[in-house]
Amino acid sequence: MGAMMRILRDANWAGSVTSRRSTSGYFTFVGGNLVTWKSKKQRVVSRSSAEAEYRVMVQGVCELLWLRRLLRDLGFAPQKPMDLYFDNKVANAEIVSFPFISSEYQLTDVLTKAVSTVSTTVFLNSFDKLGMSDIFAST
Incomplete structure (x- = not known):
């Protein structure tokens, strides 16, 4: 049986007044259950809110892949695509596609x-x- 995995991620662009670094945060759910969460200041200064959000997306993909491997090793092979939710206006405006x-x-x-x-x-x-x-x- 495959578990549905999804991550909700967000970042505030240049949220720190002194360092201008953004803060990232995420929640990871497996089958509707919260399994991981984190809030952390990004290591670099992003040039835009889109860059801050895309940095968060990269981290989200890494987290989903790690979790997918872990579940597979435990005998729960995920069968559905993993969802990565974010509220980036650049992505919502369909300015950049992948x-x-x-x-x-x-x-x-x-x-x-x-x-x-x-x-x-x-x-x-x-x-x-x-x-x-x-x-x-x-x-």
Whole structure:
């Protein structure tokens, strides 16, 4: 039986008058039961409320993945998607979206992965797509 997991997260942008750092907070629920909660000042100064909120989202995803693994190890394999709730106006206004892209089409892999971990074909195709197939060719 899979348990529904959800996290409610929030951050106040530059909530500290002296340090200008935001405070993050969250509640984690499994099957309607509160299992974890936390409030903490963020380590860095965010440049906007959106950045403060997205930092909280990243932490939320990490918490959900950890909790999912823990439940799986205890014999409760979650079967439903995990929900991450937040009240970020940038996300609600649909200014930024997070569509999935397969690694096969992710051009930035050439900047972040060692050549040995990416297939040669994918690596060379990335350079072709970037218009960098032969830097020594005459134009």
